[in-house]
Amino acid sequence: MESPRCAVFVARHGEREDYAWHKRGENWQATAARPWDSPLTPAGHLQARAMGAAAAAHAERLGLAPICHIACSPLLRCVETAAAAATATGVERVVVEPRLSETMCEAWYRSWAVPGADSTWGGPAACRKGVAVAEADLHPAARAAAAATHATAAETAALRATASLSDLGAGVPAVDGDARATFDYRWDHFETDAAQTERMVAVLEAQTARGGSALLVSHGGPTGALYRSLTGRRTDCGYCGLFCYVRNADGSWDAPVAGDHDHLDAVPGADRSGRNDAAEQGPKPPDDAAGAFAAAQRAARAGDYAQMGAYLKENAY
DSSP: OOOOOEEEEEEEOBBBEEEEEEEEOOSSTTSSTTTTTTOOOOOHHHHHHHHHHHHHHHHHTTTTTOOOEEOSSHHHHHHHHHHHHHHTTTTEEEEEGGGGSOOSHOOOHHTTTTTTTTTTOOOOGGTTTTOOOOOSOOOOOHOOGGGGGGHHHHHHHHHSSSSHTHHHHHHOOEEEEEOOOOOOOOOTTTOOOHHHHHHHHHHHHHHHHSSEEEEEEEEHHHHHHHHHHHHHHSOOTTTTEOOOOOOOOSSSSSEEEEEOOOGGGSEEEOOOTTTTTHHHSSSSSSHHHHHHHHHHHHHTTTHHHHHHHHHHTTTTT
Protein backbone atom coordinates (compact mmCIF):
# COMPACT_ATOMS: atom_id res chain seq x y z
CA MET A 1 0.00 0.00 0.00
CA GLU A 2 1.28 3.45 -0.89
CA SER A 3 2.14 5.64 2.09
CA PRO A 4 -0.05 8.73 2.57
CA ARG A 5 1.42 11.99 1.33
CA CYS A 6 2.88 14.34 3.91
CA ALA A 7 1.59 17.88 4.26
CA VAL A 8 2.60 21.05 6.01
CA PHE A 9 -0.24 22.93 7.69
CA VAL A 10 0.38 26.60 8.48
CA ALA A 11 -1.83 28.62 10.81
CA ARG A 12 -2.00 32.02 12.40
CA HIS A 13 -2.27 32.41 16.18
CA GLY A 14 -5.59 32.97 17.94
CA GLU A 15 -7.23 36.11 19.32
CA ARG A 16 -4.67 38.29 21.09
CA GLU A 17 -5.07 40.09 24.41
CA ASP A 18 -3.71 43.50 23.42
CA TYR A 19 -6.26 43.87 20.62
CA ALA A 20 -9.04 42.95 23.06
CA TRP A 21 -7.81 45.69 25.41
CA HIS A 22 -7.76 48.22 22.56
CA LYS A 23 -11.34 47.28 21.67
CA ARG A 24 -12.29 48.24 25.25
CA GLY A 25 -10.45 51.55 24.96
CA GLU A 26 -7.44 50.39 27.00
CA ASN A 27 -3.75 50.21 26.09
CA TRP A 28 -2.09 46.89 26.96
CA GLN A 29 1.29 48.02 25.61
CA ALA A 30 1.46 50.94 28.07
CA THR A 31 2.12 48.72 31.09
CA ALA A 32 3.44 45.47 29.58
CA ALA A 33 6.99 44.39 30.39
CA ARG A 34 7.23 42.86 26.90
CA PRO A 35 4.92 45.11 24.84
CA TRP A 36 5.58 43.19 21.60
CA ASP A 37 4.59 39.87 23.13
CA SER A 38 0.85 39.81 23.77
CA PRO A 39 -0.66 36.53 25.02
CA LEU A 40 -3.90 35.03 23.77
CA THR A 41 -7.30 35.82 25.22
CA PRO A 42 -9.25 32.92 26.80
CA ALA A 43 -11.22 32.77 23.56
CA GLY A 44 -7.94 32.63 21.65
CA HIS A 45 -7.04 29.41 23.47
CA LEU A 46 -10.36 27.90 22.42
CA GLN A 47 -9.80 29.02 18.82
CA ALA A 48 -6.38 27.37 18.86
CA ARG A 49 -7.76 24.06 20.09
CA ALA A 50 -10.45 24.20 17.39
CA MET A 51 -7.80 24.94 14.77
CA GLY A 52 -5.70 21.95 15.86
CA ALA A 53 -8.73 19.68 15.63
CA ALA A 54 -9.57 21.12 12.20
CA ALA A 55 -6.05 20.51 10.91
CA ALA A 56 -6.21 16.88 12.05
CA ALA A 57 -9.61 16.49 10.40
CA HIS A 58 -8.36 17.98 7.12
CA ALA A 59 -5.40 15.59 7.12
CA GLU A 60 -7.75 12.63 7.54
CA ARG A 61 -10.26 13.91 4.95
CA LEU A 62 -7.53 14.47 2.35
CA GLY A 63 -5.84 11.13 3.01
CA LEU A 64 -2.66 12.80 4.26
CA ALA A 65 -0.23 11.60 6.90
CA PRO A 66 -1.29 12.55 10.45
CA ILE A 67 0.26 15.60 12.07
CA CYS A 68 3.22 14.52 14.18
CA HIS A 69 5.35 17.70 14.32
CA ILE A 70 4.36 21.16 15.55
CA ALA A 71 6.60 24.24 15.43
CA CYS A 72 5.83 27.84 16.25
CA SER A 73 7.09 31.39 16.34
CA PRO A 74 8.89 32.30 19.58
CA LEU A 75 6.30 34.96 20.43
CA LEU A 76 3.97 34.01 23.28
CA ARG A 77 0.68 34.12 21.36
CA CYS A 78 2.06 31.55 18.91
CA VAL A 79 3.56 29.34 21.63
CA GLU A 80 0.17 29.30 23.36
CA THR A 81 -1.64 28.59 20.08
CA ALA A 82 0.73 25.75 19.25
CA ALA A 83 0.37 24.24 22.74
CA ALA A 84 -3.41 24.26 22.48
CA ALA A 85 -3.30 22.80 18.96
CA ALA A 86 -0.88 20.12 20.17
CA THR A 87 -3.32 19.13 22.89
CA ALA A 88 -6.06 18.80 20.25
CA THR A 89 -3.91 16.74 17.89
CA GLY A 90 -2.17 14.54 20.44
CA VAL A 91 1.30 15.81 19.56
CA GLU A 92 3.47 15.66 22.67
CA ARG A 93 5.80 18.62 22.20
CA VAL A 94 6.17 21.93 20.43
CA VAL A 95 9.41 23.13 18.86
CA VAL A 96 10.12 26.86 18.76
CA GLU A 97 11.26 27.99 15.30
CA PRO A 98 12.49 31.62 15.12
CA ARG A 99 11.96 31.82 11.35
CA LEU A 100 8.20 31.69 11.96
CA SER A 101 8.34 35.01 13.84
CA GLU A 102 6.44 38.19 13.07
CA THR A 103 7.69 40.46 10.28
CA MET A 104 10.32 42.68 11.88
CA CYS A 105 9.48 45.68 9.73
CA GLU A 106 9.11 49.33 10.71
CA ALA A 107 5.33 49.04 11.05
CA TRP A 108 5.76 46.23 13.61
CA TYR A 109 8.32 48.16 15.66
CA ARG A 110 6.06 51.23 15.68
CA SER A 111 3.21 49.11 17.06
CA TRP A 112 5.04 48.66 20.40
CA ALA A 113 8.36 50.53 20.59
CA VAL A 114 7.54 54.22 20.04
CA PRO A 115 5.97 56.77 22.42
CA GLY A 116 2.25 56.16 22.78
CA ALA A 117 2.39 52.77 21.03
CA ASP A 118 -0.96 50.99 21.36
CA SER A 119 -0.63 47.90 19.12
CA THR A 120 -1.60 49.85 15.98
CA TRP A 121 0.35 48.48 13.01
CA GLY A 122 2.51 51.36 11.82
CA GLY A 123 2.27 53.26 15.09
CA PRO A 124 -0.19 55.52 16.91
CA ALA A 125 -1.61 58.54 15.11
CA ALA A 126 1.05 60.89 16.51
CA CYS A 127 3.94 58.59 15.59
CA ARG A 128 3.23 57.05 12.21
CA LYS A 129 5.88 56.18 9.65
CA GLY A 130 7.87 59.26 8.72
CA VAL A 131 7.76 60.75 12.23
CA ALA A 132 11.29 60.84 13.64
CA VAL A 133 11.79 59.11 16.97
CA ALA A 134 14.76 59.93 19.20
CA GLU A 135 16.73 56.85 20.20
CA ALA A 136 16.20 57.67 23.86
CA ASP A 137 12.42 57.52 23.34
CA LEU A 138 12.43 54.01 21.87
CA HIS A 139 11.78 50.90 23.93
CA PRO A 140 15.23 49.45 24.77
CA ALA A 141 14.41 46.15 23.02
CA ALA A 142 13.98 48.00 19.72
CA ARG A 143 17.57 49.19 19.85
CA ALA A 144 18.95 45.66 20.36
CA ALA A 145 19.09 42.86 17.79
CA ALA A 146 15.70 41.29 17.15
CA ALA A 147 16.78 38.19 19.06
CA ALA A 148 16.12 40.25 22.19
CA THR A 149 12.39 39.97 21.47
CA HIS A 150 12.62 36.16 21.32
CA ALA A 151 12.36 34.10 24.48
CA THR A 152 15.39 32.23 25.78
CA ALA A 153 15.28 28.47 26.37
CA ALA A 154 14.65 29.10 30.06
CA GLU A 155 11.81 31.50 29.29
CA THR A 156 10.10 29.12 26.88
CA ALA A 157 10.43 26.27 29.39
CA ALA A 158 8.86 28.50 32.05
CA LEU A 159 5.80 29.03 29.87
CA ARG A 160 4.46 25.66 30.96
CA ALA A 161 3.95 27.04 34.45
CA THR A 162 2.21 30.26 33.45
CA ALA A 163 -1.48 30.72 34.00
CA SER A 164 -1.98 31.16 30.26
CA LEU A 165 -0.83 27.59 29.60
CA SER A 166 -1.69 25.83 32.84
CA ASP A 167 -5.40 25.96 32.00
CA LEU A 168 -4.72 23.42 29.27
CA GLY A 169 -4.22 20.77 31.92
CA ALA A 170 -1.58 18.15 32.66
CA GLY A 171 -1.28 17.27 28.98
CA VAL A 172 0.39 20.54 28.02
CA PRO A 173 3.25 19.63 25.69
CA ALA A 174 6.78 20.72 26.38
CA VAL A 175 8.25 23.67 24.51
CA ASP A 176 11.71 22.69 23.37
CA GLY A 177 14.79 24.53 22.21
CA ASP A 178 16.38 27.94 22.47
CA ALA A 179 14.22 30.30 20.48
CA ARG A 180 16.84 32.98 20.01
CA ALA A 181 17.56 33.58 16.35
CA THR A 182 20.48 35.14 14.54
CA PHE A 183 18.25 37.90 13.15
CA ASP A 184 20.11 41.21 13.38
CA TYR A 185 17.08 43.38 12.62
CA ARG A 186 16.52 46.34 14.88
CA TRP A 187 15.20 49.89 14.72
CA ASP A 188 16.44 51.51 11.48
CA HIS A 189 17.51 48.09 10.16
CA PHE A 190 14.14 46.59 9.35
CA GLU A 191 13.20 43.31 7.72
CA THR A 192 11.74 43.48 4.19
CA ASP A 193 8.69 41.53 3.09
CA ALA A 194 10.88 39.61 0.64
CA ALA A 195 13.23 38.49 3.43
CA GLN A 196 10.27 37.48 5.59
CA THR A 197 8.79 35.37 2.79
CA GLU A 198 12.16 33.76 2.08
CA ARG A 199 12.51 32.50 5.66
CA MET A 200 8.92 31.21 5.70
CA VAL A 201 9.50 29.24 2.49
CA ALA A 202 12.72 27.85 3.97
CA VAL A 203 10.88 26.53 7.04
CA LEU A 204 8.19 24.97 4.85
CA GLU A 205 10.75 23.22 2.68
CA ALA A 206 12.71 21.99 5.71
CA GLN A 207 9.58 20.35 7.11
CA THR A 208 9.06 18.23 4.00
CA ALA A 209 12.29 16.34 4.72
CA ARG A 210 11.17 15.22 8.18
CA GLY A 211 8.46 12.73 7.28
CA GLY A 212 4.92 12.89 8.60
CA SER A 213 2.75 15.97 8.41
CA ALA A 214 3.55 19.14 10.35
CA LEU A 215 1.72 22.16 11.74
CA LEU A 216 3.52 25.51 11.77
CA VAL A 217 2.09 28.41 13.83
CA SER A 218 3.05 31.92 12.77
CA HIS A 219 1.50 35.38 12.35
CA GLY A 220 -0.98 36.91 9.91
CA GLY A 221 1.49 38.74 7.70
CA PRO A 222 3.99 35.89 7.25
CA THR A 223 1.24 33.27 6.86
CA GLY A 224 -0.54 35.28 4.17
CA ALA A 225 2.71 36.13 2.43
CA LEU A 226 3.69 32.46 2.25
CA TYR A 227 0.40 31.64 0.51
CA ARG A 228 0.92 34.45 -2.00
CA SER A 229 4.47 33.32 -2.66
CA LEU A 230 3.52 29.69 -3.32
CA THR A 231 0.29 30.25 -5.26
CA GLY A 232 0.32 33.79 -6.59
CA ARG A 233 -3.08 34.34 -5.00
CA ARG A 234 -4.35 36.24 -1.97
CA THR A 235 -6.80 35.27 0.72
CA ASP A 236 -7.72 36.55 4.17
CA CYS A 237 -5.83 35.20 7.14
CA GLY A 238 -7.81 35.91 10.28
CA TYR A 239 -7.25 34.40 13.72
CA CYS A 240 -6.26 30.73 13.44
CA GLY A 241 -6.58 30.95 9.65
CA LEU A 242 -5.50 27.53 8.40
CA PHE A 243 -3.60 26.55 5.24
CA CYS A 244 -2.37 23.18 3.98
CA TYR A 245 0.48 22.65 1.51
CA VAL A 246 1.37 19.43 -0.28
CA ARG A 247 4.50 19.27 -2.42
CA ASN A 248 4.31 17.75 -5.89
CA ALA A 249 7.00 15.64 -7.53
CA ASP A 250 8.01 18.60 -9.72
CA GLY A 251 8.66 20.80 -6.68
CA SER A 252 5.50 22.89 -6.98
CA TRP A 253 2.96 23.14 -4.14
CA ASP A 254 -0.75 22.42 -3.96
CA ALA A 255 -2.87 24.21 -1.36
CA PRO A 256 -5.95 22.01 -0.79
CA VAL A 257 -6.85 24.14 2.27
CA ALA A 258 -6.46 27.91 2.02
CA GLY A 259 -7.63 30.41 4.61
CA ASP A 260 -10.01 28.03 6.39
CA HIS A 261 -11.76 29.73 9.30
CA ASP A 262 -14.82 27.47 9.66
CA HIS A 263 -13.50 26.05 12.93
CA LEU A 264 -13.93 29.49 14.53
CA ASP A 265 -17.67 28.81 14.56
CA ALA A 266 -16.92 26.68 17.64
CA VAL A 267 -16.00 29.85 19.57
CA PRO A 268 -19.00 32.19 19.12
CA GLY A 269 -18.59 35.78 20.21
CA ALA A 270 -14.82 35.91 19.73
CA ASP A 271 -13.22 38.16 17.15
CA ARG A 272 -12.36 36.32 13.95
CA SER A 273 -9.74 38.79 12.77
CA GLY A 274 -7.36 41.39 14.16
CA ARG A 275 -7.72 45.14 14.07
CA ASN A 276 -4.58 45.54 11.95
CA ASP A 277 -5.26 42.80 9.40
CA ALA A 278 -5.95 45.08 6.43
CA ALA A 279 -2.84 47.17 7.06
CA GLU A 280 -0.59 44.20 7.80
CA GLN A 281 -1.77 41.85 5.07
CA GLY A 282 -2.68 44.25 2.27
CA PRO A 283 -0.58 44.90 -0.86
CA LYS A 284 2.92 46.12 -0.04
CA PRO A 285 4.77 47.03 -3.24
CA PRO A 286 7.57 46.76 -4.12
CA ASP A 287 8.45 44.00 -1.64
CA ASP A 288 5.30 42.04 -2.51
CA ALA A 289 6.28 42.25 -6.15
CA ALA A 290 9.75 41.02 -5.32
CA GLY A 291 8.23 38.05 -3.52
CA ALA A 292 6.01 37.29 -6.52
CA PHE A 293 9.02 37.46 -8.82
CA ALA A 294 10.85 34.96 -6.61
CA ALA A 295 7.79 32.68 -6.76
CA ALA A 296 7.77 33.01 -10.55
CA GLN A 297 11.41 31.97 -10.64
CA ARG A 298 10.63 28.88 -8.55
CA ALA A 299 7.75 27.99 -10.90
CA ALA A 300 10.04 28.37 -13.91
CA ARG A 301 12.66 26.10 -12.37
CA ALA A 302 9.92 23.52 -11.82
CA GLY A 303 8.86 23.84 -15.47
CA ASP A 304 5.43 25.30 -14.59
CA TYR A 305 5.47 28.19 -17.02
CA ALA A 306 1.72 28.76 -16.83
CA GLN A 307 2.01 29.38 -13.09
CA MET A 308 5.06 31.57 -13.67
CA GLY A 309 2.99 33.72 -16.01
CA ALA A 310 0.18 33.96 -13.44
CA TYR A 311 2.58 35.27 -10.79
CA LEU A 312 3.99 37.90 -13.13
CA LYS A 313 0.58 38.98 -14.46
CA GLU A 314 -0.89 39.52 -10.98
CA ASN A 315 2.01 41.78 -10.03
CA ALA A 316 2.09 43.72 -13.33
CA TYR A 317 5.52 42.65 -14.54
